[in-house]
Amino acid sequence: MNLEELESTAAHERELCAGQKCRLRVCTGTGCASAGSDRLTQALRERAKERGMEGEVTVTEVGCLGLCAEGPLVKVDATDTLYQNVAPNLADNVLDSLTGEAAGITICNEKQPFFARQNRVVLENAGHIESDRIESYIARDGYRALLHVLAEMSPADVVAAITQSGLRGRGGAGYPTGLKWSTVAKANGPRKFVVCNGDEGDPGAFMDRSVMEDDPHRVLEGMAIAAYAVGASHGYIYVRAEYPRAIKRLKTAISRAERQGLLGSSIAGTSFSFSIDLRVGAGAFVCGEETALIASVQGNRGTPRPRPPYPAMSGLWGCPTLINNVETLGSIAPIIRCGAPWYAEIGTEKSHGTKVFCLTGAIKNTGLIEVPMGITLREIVFDIGGGIPNGGKFKAVQTGGPSGGCIPEQYLDMPVDYESLREVGSIMGSGGMIVMDETSCMVDVARFFMEFCMSESCGKCIPCRVGTAEMYKLLTRIATGAATMNDLSKLEELCSMVRETSLCGLGQSAPNPVVSTLRYFRDEYLAHVQERVCPAGVCPMTARKGVATHA
Amino acid sequence: MPETLTNTEVVTLTINGQEVSARTDETIMEVAEEQGIRIPALCHISGLSDVGACRLCVVEIQGSPRLQPACVTRVSEGMTVTTHNDRLKAHRRTIVEMLFAERNHVCSVCVSNGHCDLQNLAVECGMQEVTLPYLAPSLQVDASHKRFVMDPNRCVMCTRCVRVCDEIEGAHTWDIMGRGVDSRVITDLGKPWGESDTCTSCGKCVQVCPTGALFEKGVSVAEMTKRRQFLPYLKTMREVQK
Numbered sequence: 001m002n003l004e005e006l007e008s009t010a011a012h013e014r015e016l017c018a019g020q021k022c023r024l025r026v027c028t029g030t031g032c033a034s035a036g037s038d039r040l041t042q043a044l045r046e047r048a049k050e051r052g053m054e055g056e057v058t059v060t061e062v063g064c065l066g067l068c069a070e071g072p073l074v075k076v077d078a079t080d081t082l083y084q085n086v087a088p089n090l091a092d093n094v095l096d097s098l099t100g101e102a103a104g105i106t107i108c109n110e111k112q113p114f115f116a117r118q119n120r121v122v123l124e125n126a127g128h129i130e131s132d133r134i135e136s137y138i139a140r141d142g143y144r145a146l147l148h149v150l151a152e153m154s155p156a157d158v159v160a161a162i163t164q165s166g167l168r169g170r171g172g173a174g175y176p177t178g179l180k181w182s183t184v185a186k187a188n189g190p191r192k193f194v195v196c197n198g199d200e201g202d203p204g205a206f207m208d209r210s211v212m213e214d215d216p217h218r219v220l221e222g223m224a225i226a227a228y229a230v231g232a233s234h235g236y237i238y239v240r241a242e243y244p245r246a247i248k249r250l251k252t253a254i255s256r257a258e259r260q261g262l263l264g265s266s267i268a269g270t271s272f273s274f275s276i277d278l279r280v281g282a283g284a285f286v287c288g289e290e291t292a293l294i295a296s297v298q299g300n301r302g303t304p305r306p307r308p309p310y311p312a313m314s315g316l317w318g319c320p321t322l323i324n325n326v327e328t329l330g331s332i333a334p335i336i337r338c339g340a341p342w343y344a345e346i347g348t349e350k351s352h353g354t355k356v357f358c359l360t361g362a363i364k365n366t367g368l369i370e371v372p373m374g375i376t377l378r379e380i381v382f383d384i385g386g387g388i389p390n391g392g393k394f395k396a397v398q399t400g401g402p403s404g405g406c407i408p409e410q411y412l413d414m415p416v417d418y419e420s421l422r423e424v425g426s427i428m429g430s431g432g433m434i435v436m437d438e439t440s441c442m443v444d445v446a447r448f449f450m451e452f453c454m455s456e457s458c459g460k461c462i463p464c465r466v467g468t469a470e471m472y473k474l475l476t477r478i479a480t481g482a483a484t485m486n487d488l489s490k491l492e493e494l495c496s497m498v499r500e501t502s503l504c505g506l507g508q509s510a511p512n513p514v515v516s517t518l519r520y521f522r523d524e525y526l527a528h529v530q531e532r533v534c535p536a537g538v539c540p541m542t543a544r545k546g547v548a549t550h551a
Numbered sequence: 552m553p554e555t556l557t558n559t560e561v562v563t564l565t566i567n568g569q570e571v572s573a574r575t576d577e578t579i580m581e582v583a584e585e586q587g588i589r590i591p592a593l594c595h596i597s598g599l600s601d602v603g604a605c606r607l608c609v610v611e612i613q614g615s616p617r618l619q620p621a622c623v624t625r626v627s628e629g630m631t632v633t634t635h636n637d638r639l640k641a642h643r644r645t646i647v648e649m650l651f652a653e654r655n656h657v658c659s660v661c662v663s664n665g666h667c668d669l670q671n672l673a674v675e676c677g678m679q680e681v682t683l684p685y686l687a688p689s690l691q692v693d694a695s696h697k698r699f700v701m702d703p704n705r706c707v708m709c710t711r712c713v714r715v716c717d718e719i720e721g722a723h724t725w726d727i728m729g730r731g732v733d734s735r736v737i738t739d740l741g742k743p744w745g746e747s748d749t750c751t752s753c754g755k756c757v758q759v760c761p762t763g764a765l766f767e768k769g770v771s772v773a774e775m776t777k778r779r780q781f782l783p784y785l786k787t788m789r790e791v792q793k
Contacts, residue, residue: 284730286730301726301727305602305603306603306619306620306623306624454731454732455730455731456730456731457730457731457732458730458731458734459708459727459729459730459731459732459733459734460602460604461603461604461605461606462604462605462606462607462646462649462650462707462708463606463646463649465653465708465731465732465734466649466650466652466653466686466732467649468731468732469653469686469731469732470649470652470683470684470686473684473686474684477684490682490683493645494645494683497641497642497645500617500618500642501606501609501618501642501646502606503603503604503606503620508617
């Protein structure tokens with residue numbers, strides 16, 4: 001498909017949409033789907049048929065509309081109204097609203113800060129396109145960036161543009177994407193590979209899932225541009241098996257793109273060829289670590305190996321390999337299309353662009369948001385998130401999953417960027433944000449994440465394998481009221497030792513939840529140890545008062 | 552494995568304040584050994600590939616934010632390495648302590664008492680007591696093989712047996728099952744050792760095992776001395792083949 005054909009496909013698709021008298025967009029993101037949106041779609045179609053409205057009403061299944069807390073969501077284009085909490089039995093009410101007054105269904109205010117404060121770049125198509133139809137993506141400027149790159153830019157130009165945009169890895173550590181690309185581009189090897197890391201495993205994080213489910217072609221386009229820039233001809237998407245919908249949609253997207261000549265050999269009639277294979281994980285969190293991911297793609301046991309050599313020099317089968325996160329690759333097409341300076345202008349001095357976050361926990365508006373870097377936590381939690389439900393009091397927000405930390409109230413006005421988060425002992429991470437109110441016990445939170453790290457440790461290196469288990473054991477002692485001050489100091493010793501000596505990022509960052517809660521909520525730990533009470537009333541505290549048993 | 556460098560250069564680096572020369576295909580561990588500096592290690596054994604897993608050999612490299620394992624880190628020009636200081640000593644002691652706390656290491660009843668790498672490391676690293684809570688799961692001993700016994704309670708998961716079986720014997724009988732603290736070495740996808748189809752009963756795994764986890768049948772307390780004389784020859788043979 002060349003640019004002309006692309007444009008005619010886009011025009012045709014746009015005409016098709018304009019010709020539809022009344023288009024209903026039903027959110028089928030996993031959140032809404034679990035609230036019954038699949039049954040709602042079916043009901044809407046059936047009822048429209050029965051009422052003879054078939055010709056005028058088109059029911060389309062789109063990706064995440066954002067406000068997961070109020071799902072299922074339905075957008076009616078003709079009246080420009082968003083309805084929330086549309087249970088499958090309310091299909092008739094939606095159809096009624098097309099001709100008259102809406103009754104029995106709740107209108108969702110799209111002017112509320114949750115929508116108004118967002119800046120959607122990676123999620124620009126979510127809720128608009130049908131992920132299984134490539135035409136739908138093309139109609140919203142899809143694959144235009146790829147064809148532009150192939151026709152007008154040299155690989156070095158592409159790397160320069162990405163460098164200029166200031167984009168940093170969205171997987172967690174924030175490594176400059178342009179630098180990574182240029183390293184792989186300059187590395188010598190018989191073959192090169194591009195890998196998309198879709199092994200999103202942090203508890204409370206579902207950004208990558210949404211991008212892969214709702215806009216799979218965006219990921220493919222980003223990978224193809226990356227492959228052109230670094231000189232790769234083959235790519236892999238590594239998705240965890242727990243995302244069946246994402247796997248299905250990516251598979252469909254790859255075959256559609258191949259059929260249209262946008263993937264495969266001689267893309268758009270040029271000499272550039274690039275093919276993509278899907279690799280499905282087997283349920284190991286550690287496979288999100290790049291060297292473990294490489295081992296897993298090669299069919300070996302998913303364990304990390306010491307770096308250097310970095311995958312950019314020696315990755316898949318010893319060849320230079322570019323590994324980027326889903327969201328990073330999802331940002332590529334808009335950067336090329338709208339220009340690097342445009343992207344660089346969004347955000348702060350060191351963290352450019354936008355970031356997708358998943359708001360979960362004790363917050364009114366649970367959902368998926370995309371905001372510019374540098375926004376404050378207060379704006380995210382209280383304006384966009386709508387604050388704490390049921391009159392609760394904010395206690396902390398956990399970012400970065402098991403590798404991150406808890407940020408207390410005094411830092412609510414801190415701008416959200418890579419450096420600031422690191423300064424307060426947390427990390428950006430992949431973008432999970434768990435809001436906690438006064439009913440959460442910080443010891444319990446630390447123990448939860450330590451249990452996660454313990455069961456996800458691969459067991460290769462001793463500090464992570466035994467250290468996480470020992471820390472979990474000590475935290476359990478604290479949570480049951482069986483700990484002594486000696487246990488607490490042992491815990492702190494282990495934190496610094498495991499952080500400094502572990503082989504990979506999992507072990508090196510596993511102590512973070514403990515360290516950050518100890519830093520800001522030491523009182524709570526002391527209450528557990530010295531007074532043997534859990535202030536939040538969460539921990540079991542089963543050990544008898546005053547008796548230090550050794551669990 | 553890092554690819555073999557064909558054009559090796561000679562560089563100068565500093566180890567513990569002493570200037571030394573080395574080839575760029577050498578690791579810090581190899582260069583330190585040449586200089587008579589002993590860096591504690593467990594998963595590393597000369598003659599097998601290195602995995603950098605036990606973390607005992609971590610050293611400080613000036614300018615590197617992280618500690619690096621000496622067994623897999625190659626030297627470079629102007630590198631400044633510290634192999635021993637208080638911080639590294641404390642870390643090494645804790646690692647050994649972790650191993651003692653992880654499973655069941657009771658020297659007084661062990662076949663390897665007096666000839667055990669773990670026991671020697673405890674002495675070397677100055678570990679005098681176990682201050683961490685014992686995890687000590689109760690694991691079943693596999694005595695199904697006609698000549699050898701595997702006692703997972705004494706295993707430290709160094710994977711020497713896995714590597715020697717794969718790299719030297721070529722049988723790949725041993726592998727790892729499970730993950731984290733629940734990982735175990737297994738024979739043939741978890742079959743009892745005696746029923747293994749691939750095991751050639753060569754016994755190399757027993758000889759490289761650092762503890763009393765793998766031992767010959769018939770030995771009693773402190774009687775299991777390991778014979779590792781074959782490894783240097785195999786190492787030389789491999790180097791000639793390179």
